[in-house]
Amino acid sequence: MSDPPSSWARTVQCAPLTPEVIVVLEFPTIEAARTWYALPAYQELAPLRTRNIPGDLVLVDGVAPDYDPRATAAALRAGSVV
Numbered sequence: 147m148s149d150p151p152s153s154w155a156r157t158v159q160c161a162p163l164t165p166e167v168i169v170v171l172e173f174p175t176i177e178a179a180r181t182w183y184a185l186p187a188y189q190e191l192a193p194l195r196t197r198n199i200p201g202d203l204v205l206v207d208g209v210a211p212d213y214d215p216r217a218t219a220a221a222l223r224a225g226s227v228v
Contacts, residue, residue, distance in 0.1 A: 168219060176207040 173179040182188060183203070196199075 168222070170215070174203060179205050 171179070171182075175180065
């Protein structure tokens with residue numbers, strides 16, 4: 147596997163996201179997500195996605211046990227910073 151992008155070293159506590167659509171993919175570990183991202187099959191398709199759909203890839207290394215994704219999605223839709 148190639149080295150991950152240098153941007154993966156960043157830690158973001160909170161970012162103002164205003165997406166129209168949120169897609170969540172679950173992986174067993176952050177390393178598994180990074181491995182998937184680096185797969186040649188995904189890398190071949192990634193330009194098709196990035197040329198046609200604006201968006202950001204955000205990797206999250208787990209969430210708190212009481213995390214409620216519905217509340218987060220509602221806050222984002224309402225324009226609140228989560």
